[in-house]
Amino acid sequence: MGSVLLVNGGNYLYNLLLGRLLGPEVFAEAALLVTLLLVLSFLGMTFQLATAKFAVLFSGTDWDAFQQLMYKYALGFGMLVGILLFSFAGTLKDVFQTESALLFKTFAAAVPLYFFMSVNRGKYQGHQDFTKLSTTYQTEMWSRLLLTLVLLWFVPVSPSFLVALGIALSFVFGLIPSKFDGKKIFRKISLEASKKKQVVRFMVLTACYEFTQIIINNSDVLLVKHYFDAMDAGLYASLALIGRVVYFVAWMFVMLLLPTVVEKKKNGEATAPVLFKYVSYIAVLSFTIVVACAIFPELIIEIMFGKAYLTMATLLWQYALATSLFAVSNIFAYYFLSLDEYTPVIVSGLLGISQIVLIMFFHANLAIVVQVQIIAMVTLLIAQLIYFAQKNMKA
Template sequence: QRRGLRPRLAGLGSNRLVRQNLVLFAGGLVAGVGGFVYHAIAGRVLGPSLYGDVASLIALYAVFTAPALIMVVVLARYAASLVASGADSSIRYLVVRSSQVTILPTIVIVVAGFALAVPTAQFLHLHSPLPVIWLGFGIAALWQTGIPRGILQGIQNFTGLSANLSLEMIVRCAALSILLAAGLGVTGATISVMAGTAFAYGLGMYTLRAQLGKASVRAPLRSMIGFSLTAAAGTLGIMLLYNLDVILAKHYLSPHDGGIYGSLNKIGTILYFLTLSVSQVLYPRVVEALMRNNHPGRLVAYSAGIVGVLGAGALLVFGVVPGLVVRLLFGPSFIDAETYIFLVGVIGLALSLNNLLVQFFMAAHDRWFIPILWAGVVMLGVSVSLYHGGVGSIVTDVLGTMLALLAALTVRLLFLLPRLQPVVPE
């Protein structure tokens, strides 16, 4: 006998994966909206030419925050393993040791911001090198923020993680409005990034106060080193997939077209950030399932379904009212982007699914996805470098790359699923 709609909905409401996704989706939605409000404010106040500076700087920021995201992946996996094996008393040690290890790199990135400000500004055709210096401080702050975020994800405190992600963007947007009103322009846009991440770090450590208040039990961390290479390859690859094109577009296109493409990239990544919570929930759940000898195939199938449903809704809006999307987010001066809105929506959905699969592969400690992912990154860079006749050419380059990569990663998933084995705790 077939079940009715109400029992099915009740079943979904009691599903742990769905509940966790809803909690993190709420925070991710606020963070995602906040991210686009940030770009919308900057675009409307600064105009296409100066906004092109902001878009390329934020793309550069995203690439150089890869170490923070790698740290999140590594710490989340290790924290999830500790909890699953009943060794959660070692969480405090994990936080303290990670903080000690990251102090020196944090100082180095600040110094690099000063040293490389002028050549970076020249390459990106920025109006001033000063924003690059402030960007270095923002990157340093985010590297530290990766520690509490990774632990929160690993121990599956999705409420705390959700609040952390959303409040960072609220603080960033508030700071941006104040600094632009004060006439600080592009420099103010980068200072606001640092303000948001610094707030998120403090909030993250406060959220972990219960774990930090416990007696510290030393845990062997050597196993983290080997996995760090896998996490680095996966995280940096995904970061480049949605930032490399913006940097190259700013280099090859005119200031106006560079700003238009920057706005398209941000609109396309709406789908990525809208569905990012799904992969953030999936990751520790897969680690937990494998350690407890449960097969994670259903988890990845449900997660892909959630991404597909959310993405389809966004694509419907992009296809029906593309002009409204552009005007609401960036204003009438960006109306040249209208033609490409649906295509960049497809790019965003493909990016989301690629990220979901990469997170699954990393949680399963698979390494064969790495050459596939990086072949996609190389394909993206080469195609944009060779074919950049205009905004439309770069959109076509990116769309072809994303779809080809999704097909290749799906083949790898179908090959891997029947061969998955439980993870033996180290």
């Protein structure tokens, strides 16, 4: 937990420094790359969570075969995503109104590494080897922060390209520590058909949920970048970054929640107390952050980004509220996912799509963009609570 807080703090510092160094208009492109990184991290979580879950359930030959399968899937999917990003770089340049397509091509080249890294992290998470898990997050974060700053200060080329290069290079460092046992990874071995089906089913459903995460957590920044000018997009990116602090902190509880719930279910123990504990943590944290954003919005924005971003002060607590509602809903969703209950995935998907539709129809100004998200997140949380109540009544 301490390591996750440090990593999130470092990532936050990375974004804050970019915002101050580049100014709102140029920061809009840097924030777009950071958003793409978040999208990639959600896709990578499909591999990480699947590996973490089955690291608890499989052992011996099954575990060796499973590892081999996951690395093959990671390589194949990573190459597919990278090729698609590279091929459509020109289209992405036009859609998001960036100066060059090179930043998308640079990002695309490193994508396969990220999925290998995600499988490694899943192994450490499932086996609760938190020292190695912490190390891989630390090496990725610090290398991205330091390399990007060095590049921006000493290399006189497009800042957005340098940010993309810094992100790409950090994936290489994120592979530390990696221990590939060639005898186990590359020998001819296959997972039993029924178990492979179980793995694929979990991955597909997890991918669906992670896709809803991408929609809910990132669609607003991408749509604002499309509908608004560079200044407004940069201002909104700063608002989103501050408001999402509760989600980033909440993630450390998700990291602990999944293997704990899977282990308790495997042993026939009650899992609801674990959920209640983490929901209470997030609720208290969220309430504190929303209140702080409501009382001291200008102070928070000026400290983090500077006076150039102060026009977003009135919206800060509202965005923090939307993110807080999502963070609590997310704990419920991952809890059910770890128990092989997939209805919340469908609910999240429908609400994620509704959020996009609402923003597409209601984007007269940035305030409306934030407020429609609050409506969508309130609905999502209510739906998750109703589902939880129904499941417990049946039990």
